[in-house]
Amino acid sequence: MLQAENLSKFYQMGDNEVRALDGASFTINEGEMVAIMGPSGSGKSTLMSIIGCLDAPTGGKYLLDGVAVENLDESQLAEVRGRKIGFVFQQFNLLARTSALENVMLPLTYAGFAGKEREDRAFKALERVGLGGRTHHAPNELSGGQQQRVAIARALVNEPAILLADEPTGALDSKTGVEIMELFQSLHRENGQTVILVTHDAHVARHTNRIIKLSDGKIVSDEVNANPIKAGAPRVEE
Ligand SMILES: Nc1ncnc2c1ncn2[C@@H]1O[C@H](COP(=O)(O)OP(=O)(O)O)[C@@H](O)[C@H]1O
Numbered sequence: 001m002l003q004a005e006n007l008s009k010f011y012q013m014g015d016n017e018v019r020a021l022d023g024a025s026f027t028i029n030e031g032e033m034v035a036i037m038g039p040s041g042s043g044k045s046t047l048m049s050i051i052g053c054l055d056a057p058t059g060g061k062y063l064l065d066g067v068a069v070e071n072l073d074e075s076q077l078a079e080v081r082g083r084k085i086g087f088v089f090q091q092f093n094l095l096a097r098t099s100a101l102e103n104v105m106l107p108l109t110y111a112g113f114a115g116k117e118r119e120d121r122a123f124k125a126l127e128r129v130g131l132g133g134r135t136h137h138a139p140n141e142l143s144g145g146q147q148q149r150v151a152i153a154r155a156l157v158n159e160p161a162i163l164l165a166d167e168p169t170g171a172l173d174s175k176t177g178v179e180i181m182e183l184f185q186s187l188h189r190e191n192g193q194t195v196i197l198v199t200h201d202a203h204v205a206r207h208t209n210r211i212i213k214l215s216d217g218k219i220v221s222d223e224v225n226a227n228p229i230k231a232g233a234p235r236v237e238e
């Protein structure tokens with residue numbers, strides 16, 4: 001469970017104080033699928049960095065499974081990130097000239113796996129995202145949607161409880177974006193993973209069960225989406 005109380009992140013830029021995040025409070029329970037929306041500059045990535053323990057807030061409190069993240073040292077933070085959290089980014093962030101399998105094996109290497117077990121686990125994760133037949137392809141031999149699937153397999157491979165994705169469909173065409181959202185939905189449904197994703201696309205957000213909207217670093221709405229879009233549904237424009 002994630003609990004944020006009055007989180008803020010201020011940057012001093014010369015005489016100006018930039019309030020990237022300005023007093024955000026919310027609770028996200030295990031197994032929720034949540035979209036964070038808002039215009040460019042509203043604090044979405046800042047919030048994701050704090051949720052993912054990549055960055056510390058300037059003020060407020062953040063509890064991850066009851067543990068106050070501010071009390072953890074660098075090595076404890078790295079351990080929490082490696083064990084509990086999987087990250088997916090807009091630009092995939094895969095290693096070039098490196099096979100899909102090796103990209104997915106990387107977090108396993110950090111976690112201390114080697115040999116056949118490491119390879120088997122990476123292969124299973126690639127199979128899970130529909131890429132069992134592409135394990136030896138490098139990123140430049142894969143489509144954008146396939147590269148994002150490799151990135152999702154890499155995020156999944158250590159079986160984290162929480163998947164965080166910052167604009168995961170932002171670099172994809174809308175049809176491929178929907179396919180990626182359907183993949184997140186099935187991971188959420190079948191593995192019970194908590195999925196938190198950032199998007200500025202309302203259609204993408206409607207695949208989730210809850211939509212939190214940010215504006216100028218503040219939460220301006222936090223609503224249940226009772227009827228998430230199901231797999232295969234046609235796209236309806238705003
Ligand atoms: N490292 C930083 N230094 C100064 N200002 C920053 C920094 N990171 C983000 N900001 C500012 O904080 C605000 C929120 O940024 P961000 O969280 O990236 O927004 P979003 O992801 O919603 O586009 C923006 O005004 C941005 O310019």
Ligand SMILES: [Mg+2]
Nearest residue numbers: 044045046166
């Ligand atoms: Mg951003």
